[in-house]
Amino acid sequence: MSNNSASLLHKRQSKIIGLSVGAVLLLVLATASVLLGAQTFGFGDLWESYRHFDGSNEHLILRTTRVPRVLVAAAVGSCLAVAGAVMQVLTRNPLASPSVFGINAGASLFVVIGLVLYGSSLTMNSMIWIAFAGALFVALCVYAMAMRGSWFEPVKLTLAGAAMGAFASSITSGLILINKQSLDTALFWMIGSVSGRKLEHLLAVAPYMAIGIGLALLLSNSLNIIMLGEDSARGLGQRVTLVRLLSALAVVLLAGSSVSAAGPIAFVGLIVPHLCRSLIGTDHRWLLPCCAIYGAVLLVAADLAARFVLMPKEVPVGIATAMLGVPFLVHAARRKEHD
Template sequence: MSSTATMRRSTSVRMLWLLISLAVVAVLSLLSVAFGVRVVTVDELVSALSGTGDGVAEAAIQQRIPRTVLALLVGAALAVSGTAMQAVTRNPIADPGILGVTHGASLAVVIGIAFVGITHPYAYMGFAIVGAAAAAVFVYTVGSLGRGGATPLKLALAGAATTAAFGSLISAIMLPRVDLLQNYQSWQIGGVGGASWEKISMLAPVLAVGALICLFSARGMNSLALGDDLAAGLGENVARTRLVSALGAVILAGAATAIAGPIGFVGLVIPHFCRLLVGTDHRWLVPFAAVTGAALLVGADVLGRVIARPEEIEVGIVAAIVGAPFFIWIVRRQRVRELS
């Protein structure tokens, strides 16, 4: 079989998986609108959308639709951010949470709340993006020290240490401020329960900028995967590509964290899952990660509402329950590779 035929078949398979993922997103979105304290039937959903439904069902639907949209946006943002971070660092266990980027955004938001008195969503996002960028630079700098440069192990250790330090600073700032502590604790868990169209309208353009940066950097991410020397030999500006890709990842992680709180493991799990289905070409991997990440977070939100009815488990907790075993599996798999 010729290479052209192989390429066409590969593209067909990727398109098939993409269509399947979009179908899964559509189904999960409908389930997200339907399930909650009160289950909404298909007839009630159609009646509410047409403006002829009863008040209770319509109110439930009007509350759940923005929540579903926010979960889609945040899941896609975190997945693409994790994909870019793994490409930039060539670290299979990189994600905004593990590298300390999420906690950098959280610390910046806490500083803004406690000392500046920020309340506007744009202010939250601005502080979060700056904090995420500062954390990313700090972790990469520390992880690059010593022999061998920024190895995956050193980056993971630097990220873990930074996460612990930032977590302690956050506690030190918030614990004396009882008036702010309750709101912070609910935000810290990570969730999409406070969704509104106003928040979504402010978040979406910022996420679009970050996603476009990552998408346009996809070809450069492919070069980075070959190693800096080989990428440079192929004419790639390694420093610029790494900086631009990291910028897109930081914007996505910071903005998503500012609105939904620190949600971990989405950026870790999704890139690995997507590589199994569509390969390692980031021109496919980035958009596929966005769709699959959206599906994961919406599914986690639905699961958290179903298993704890009439209460709910925040999506950040469900994502951690799903992601932690996967993280252990990745670490063990990487260790086996290094020993073999």
């Protein structure tokens, strides 16, 4: 076997090991998240709650609270991480995340508008669809602003996203001040949390999450080529504008569905792609699955840790990810400056 073949085999094995370690870590953390908290359970309790559900408080907590919460956290973490990796290619900015599209701000604005109009009669299911509509609307506006004729301009995308995000946030703040009855509900949702989410909330947006991840995976090789530069990509036969449009659609589906299910959880889409690149490299055929696994790991771990900070009260997971994300952002920015 030649040195090149041996090197390629070693790299492939390293990537497989990295993915496998992430999968095992996710399984361990998910199990711990189901069993641990203000009330601790054993494996037997979890098994009995599904083998022979008796309607007891323990079984209700496990089946209707803990398990759905873990599934929502894992799904949202995966989607945000994959969306972040795609966004960093779209914008040519290693510090980009789904919030660049203004998705968080758009979803928050529509939710607050819904609370102002309907108040306490607004159900969680309705809130999810309203948030998704807001995320989609703002993202489409940002993308339209970033187009120049038939050409897509990544710099304009970043500027348009920042502008729309600031505009939506200011309108949101004004509505909350005007209608203080919606303050508590709006603030809890805007921080980002997987607490209180039920399985039907995840099932409502799961098709959009699946389509978004599938589309991103289908575009993984095209994203590798686009990283070489637009001119090189066109020279290799890539339809760059179409790839960017489909990539933007994947981000909207992933981030929009995630924000609508759990609120605007920040920094997952920034942290995970950087960690995965250091682990398995920049090939998006491997990077995107790695982001999906470790995004789920990060958010499940953050949610688990957030339960014990102010026990018996729980800290919203959005605060936990922000505490991790801010120093990471500073570190990444400084490293980029020195490169």
